[in-house]
Amino acid sequence: MSSSTPLLSVDELSVVFRRRGAEATRAVDGVSFTLEEGRVTGLVGESGCGKSVTSLALMGLLPERGVTVGGSAVLRLPDGDVDLLSLPRRRMRDLRGSQMAMIFQDPLSSLNPVVPIGRQVTEILRRHRGLGGERARREAADLLYRVGIPDPTRRLREYPHQLSGGMRQRALIAMAVACRPRLMIADEPTTALDVTIQAQILELLRDLVTEEGTALLMITHDLGVVAGLCDDINVLYAGRAVERAPRSELFSDPTHPYTIGLLGSIPRLDAPRGDPLTPVRGSVNDNIAWSDGCAFAPRCDHYAMDCLQGPPELVGAAGGGAHVHRCVNPGGAARAEPEEAAGAAGADTGPEGASDAETGADDGAEHTAAVGEDEEGRA
Amino acid sequence: MPTTPSPGLLGRKAAKADRLAELMGERTDGGHGAGIWREALSRMRRSPMAITGAAIVVVFLLIALFAPVIAPHSPVEQTWGDEVFPNRNVFVGPRAENWFGLDNLGRDQFSRMVIGAQQTLLVGVVATLVGFGVGALLGGTAGAAAVLGGRWGRQLDNAVMRFIDMMLALPTLLLAVTVAALIGPSLLTVMLAVGVAQVPIFARLLRGAMISQGGRDYVLAARALGVSERRIALTHILPNSMGPVIVQATLTLATAIIDAAALSYLGLGNPDPSFPEWGTMLADAQRFLSSAPSLAVYPALGIIVTALGFTLLGEAMREALDPKLRK
Amino acid sequence: MLRFIVRRALQLIPTLGGLSILLFVWLQRLPGGPEYALLPDDATEEQREALRRALGLDEPFTVQYLAFLRRIAQGDLGASLQTGRPVLTEFWTRFPATFELSVTAMLIAVSVGVPLGYLAARRRGSALDFAAIGGSLLGICTPVFFLAFILKVIFAETLGWLPSAFRLSPGLTRTDITGFVLLDAVMTREWDVVWDGLVHLVLPGLALASIPLAVIVRMTRASVLEVLGEDYVRTADAKGLHRRTVRTRHVMRNAMLPVVTAVGLLTGSLFAGAVLTESVFAFPGIGSFVYSSTQERDYPALTGFILLIATMYVFINLLVDISYSLLDPRVRAQ
DSSP, rough: OSSSSSSSEEEEEEEEEETTOOOOOEEEEEEEEEOTTTEEEEEOOOOOOOHHHHHHHHHHSSSSSEEEEEEEEEETTTTEEEEESOOHHHHHHHBBTTTTEEEOOOOTTTSSSTSHHHHHHHHHHHHHHOOOOHHHHHHHHHHHHTTTOHHHHHHHHHGGGOOOOOHHHHHHHHHTTTTSEEEEEEESSTTTTTTHHHHHHHHHHHHHHHHHHOEEEESSSOOHHHHHSEEEEEETTTTEEEEEHHHHHHHHHHOSHHHHHHHSSSSOOSSTTTTTOOOOOOOOSSOOOOOTTTTTTOOOOOTTTGSSSOOOOOOTTOOOOOOOOOOHHHHHHHHHSSSSOOOGGGOOOOOTTHHHHHTTSSTTTTOSSOOOOOOOOOO | OOOOSSSSSSHHHHHHHHHHHHHTTEEEEEEEEEEEHHHHHHHHHHHHHHHHHHHHHHHHHHHHTTHHOOOOOOSSSSSTTTTTTTTTTTTOOOOOOOTTTTTTTOOOOOHHHHHHHHHHHHHHHHHHHHOOOOOOHHHHHHHHHHHOOHHHHHHHHHHHHHHHHHHHSSOHHHHHHHHHHHHHOOOOHHHHHHHHHHHHHHHHHHHHHHHHHHHHHHHHHHHTTOOHHHHHHIIIIHHHHHHHHHHHHHHHHHHHHHHHHHHTTTOOOOOOOTOOHHHHHHHHGGGGTTTTTHHHHHHHHHHHHHHHHHHHHHHHHHHHHOOGOOO | HHHHHHHHHTTTTHHHHHHHHHHHHHHSSSSSHHHSSSSSSTOOOHHHHHHHHHHHTTTTTTHHHHHHHHHHHOOOOOOOOTOOHHHHHHHHHHHHHHHHHHHHHHHHHHHHHHHHHHHHHTTTTTTHHHHHHHHHHHHHHHHHHHHHHHHIIIIIIISSSOSEEEEEEEEEOOOOOOSSSHHHHHHHOHHHHHHHHHHHHHHHHHHHHHHHHHHEEEEEEHHHHHTTTTTHHHHHHTTTTOOOHHIIIIIIIIHHHHHHHEEEEEEHHHHHHHHHHHHTTTTTTTHHHHHHHHHHHHHHHHHHHHHHHHHHHHHHHHHHHHHHHHHOOOOOOO
C-alpha cells in the first residue's frame, strides 16, 4: 500500500524554542514520517513529546519569534512539490484551508465566540473558493449537513456557545473539509468530548478519509483512538520518533520499551482482575538529551550502559518491513517484561518476540482507555 | 565516557546509574515547587519594572518616615521672608543653604518637600486602608454569599453589588467637594473622600476572585471532605483570593496620592500650613508657574515619581502573580 | 435582545432608587446639614430651628423622602446660591460645553489608544511597546490639573498656538439653537464658529483625555495579547484567512469587548477630570461651575449636580451594556 509517492514527506523535522534568559528547548528533535492519500497516520505520545508542535510546524502556525524550524516537509501539489517549512508566509496562507486543514483539540475555544457559526464557515469558502452571499450560505449549510449537523440552516445563525461539544467539533470539521484539502491534521480532536461522541467523530473522520482520499495525520495520546482509526503509527518520545509500525504490528508486537510501557498502562477487560497495571514510571521531565543517549533511559527499567553512549538510531525491528524503532537494547525490555528483574540488567540479548505473551493476544482493537500522564496541555 | 572495567554485575549497575544521574543532572537545574508568593518574589527580583518601583517606594518611605530628621529647616517659618517679600518677582533658586531654593513666602523648599512626603504618605496609606477595609468587607461578604450560594446568599450578593453599582455612579470627587463645602477643608476629608472612591474597585475585585476560586476543584474537594462552608470560605477561598486585592492596594496608593493632590488643588486639602502636602504645594505653586517653574516642578515630580513607583511595583506584582503569564 | 434591554433597564430602578435615598440622607442628615450650609457660621440655634421647620426637616423621614422625590420628579432641585437661578437650569446651560469636551476627550482617547495598544501588543517588547506602556504609566501618574496647566503654559501662553481659555473667542457671535456650540454652528453653517469651537477644545480635550487614553492603551494591549493567544485566532490562521480578516474579525472583535466596558466606567472619571480641566481653562461647563460652587459653598448646586451626574452615569452605562451585548452574544444568552 505504501508503494506510491507519499503526499507529504517529513524529513528530520526539528523545532527549537528560544526564550530570552532561558535555555533553548528542542521540542521536536528530528522527526521523519510520510503521509499517504486515503490513509490515517498516527502520531502518539505523552503531552510534551512534541506531537502538537509537529503539527503546528507543518501548518506554519508556530509563532515567528523565538522559534527555529529545521528539516523539510515536502507536500505534493498538482502543480509541483513544495517544502512547507521554507514556503513564504503568504503562500502558506493560500495553502492553509485549501490544500491542508487542521482540526483542534478544544472545539469551544477553537471557535470565535462572537461570530455566528455560518460566518465562520462561509469565510473560508469566500477566501479559497470565492463563494459569496447566498451561494456560500447554501454551501455552508450543505457542509454542516454532511458532517452530521441536523437543521443546518438554523445552526448557521447560531453562536458556538449554543452548540453542544460534539456539534462544535463537527462544525470545525466542516470548516476543515470545506475546500477538500489533500492533507488534514487532527490534533487530539476527541479529547474534550464524551466517549460516545468521540466514537461518532472518529467515524466521521474515517468516512471523510475514505470518501475524499484525504491524508489524515492523527495526533493523540489515546491508544484507543489509534487502534480504531490509524493505519500507520509513529510513537514519539521527547521530540523523536521511538517506534514506527503499521497498526496491527505495533499492537501485536511492540518492541520499544516506551511503547510496551504505554500499552501496559492500559487496563484490560480480558486480564484477570487482580493483575497489576504496569505503568511507565516517572514523567516526561525525567529525561536526558538525545545527544547523550536514549532520552527514555531514566524511565526505562532495562536501560544498559550502551543506552547512555550517544544517540540511538532508528533501526529496523526484528519483525522487519516497515517496523522500525530507536532502541539499542530492545531485547532487555522484551525479556524483563513485565516486572523489573535486577539480574537481567546486564544481559545483552534476549529472545525476540517474547513479548507476544503479554501484549500480542489480540489485534489491538480492544485497547480503548486513554493513557494517563497528562500534564498541562500546551500547544 | 568512563569505560572502567567493572568487577561484577552490581558494579556495572552502579556505573550506569551514575552515568544516568550525571546526564540528567545537566538538565535539571532551577528549583521548583515553591509557593506562589515565593515564586512571584523570585520573578520580581528579575524584573526591572519591579526593581525600579521598589527602589522608588523604599526611598520615598525612608524620606517620609525620617522626615523630621532629614529636614534641615522648619517647613513653616518664613525664615528668609525678607529676601523674598521686597520684590515679589524674585525667586531664590537652589543654593548651598536651601537645596531646592525658597518658596514664595521665603520658606525652605527642600524641608517642605521632605515634610510633605510624610503628609503625602499619610494621606495615601489612610485612604488606601479605608478603601481596602470597606471594599474588602463588602466584596468579601458578597463573594462569600455568592460562593456559599442558596437563595439567601444570592440575594445578599445581589444587594451588596447593587450598592456597589450605586457607589460607582456617585461622582466621589463631587461628594468630597460637598463634604468639604459643608465641614470645611481638612486632611480627614481628603483621606475619607479618596478612600471611599476606591471602595467599589476593591469590593468588585475581591468578589470576582472569590467567585472564581469558589468554582475551583479544591473547593469541591474540601466540600466533599465535609469541611464546613464557613471554614471553606475563610480558610480556603479568602486567602487564595487576596492576590489581586493586594496588587490593587499597591496601585491604589498611587491613585490616592494623585487624587489627594486633585482635592488639594480644589482647595479642599489641609489648610494648616505647618503640614505641607505635595498636592497643596503644587496647587499653590501653579500661580507662579511662568515666573518660578521650579516651585511647581518639585512637588509635581514628587507626586509623579512616587505614584509611578507604587504603580510600577503594583504592575510588577500583578504580572508576577498572573498564572497566565507564569509559564 | 429586547428582553435583555428590558431586564437591564429594570435593574436601574433599584440603583436609581437607592441613589435617591442615599442622596436624600446625605442632604438631610449628614453632619452640618443644610441648616448649617445655608446659614452663616455665626447663626443662632433659634435661626437654625426656624430654617429646619421652614424646610420641613422636622417631619418624619418617609414624609420628607416622598416630598423630596416629588420635587425631583418636578425637576425642582432648588436654586443655586451663587446665581439664584434653578439648579436644573444651571446644569442644562452648562451641560453642552462639558458634553462636547468629554466627547472630544473620549474620541482622542479611543482613536489614539486603541491603535496604539494594538500595535504595542503586536510588537511586544519593541521600543514602541515600551514607549506606549511607559507613556501610559506616566499619564496615569500625572495629576490632570498639572498636565492641563503645563499644556496651557506651553501651547497657549508660550507658543501661542492655541487659545488658553473659554469655549469661544471673546467677541465671536453665534446663533444659539440647542446650546451645543459645534452642533449649532454646523447647522447654521457658521464655519468660523466651528473652527473656533474646535480650536478651543484641543487643549482641554487633550488634558481630559490623558487618563482615559492611558487606561485604554493598557487595556487594549493586554486584551489583544490575550486574544492573540486564543485558540480561535489559531483556527482563523489555520483556515488561511487573510491577515486583515484575522485581525479585524477575529482579534479586534474580541479584544474590544473589555475596552467597551472600560469606556463606560471611564465616563465616571471623565466628570471628575472635567472639574479640574475646566477650571484650569476657564471652560464654561459643569466642571468649572462645580469648582466655583466649592469656593462659594453652593450646597444646593453641588447636591443637585451630584444627582444629575450620577443619573447620567447610570444611563451611559446602560447604553454601554446594551452595545456590549450587541457585540457579545454570550451576554444575551445569560
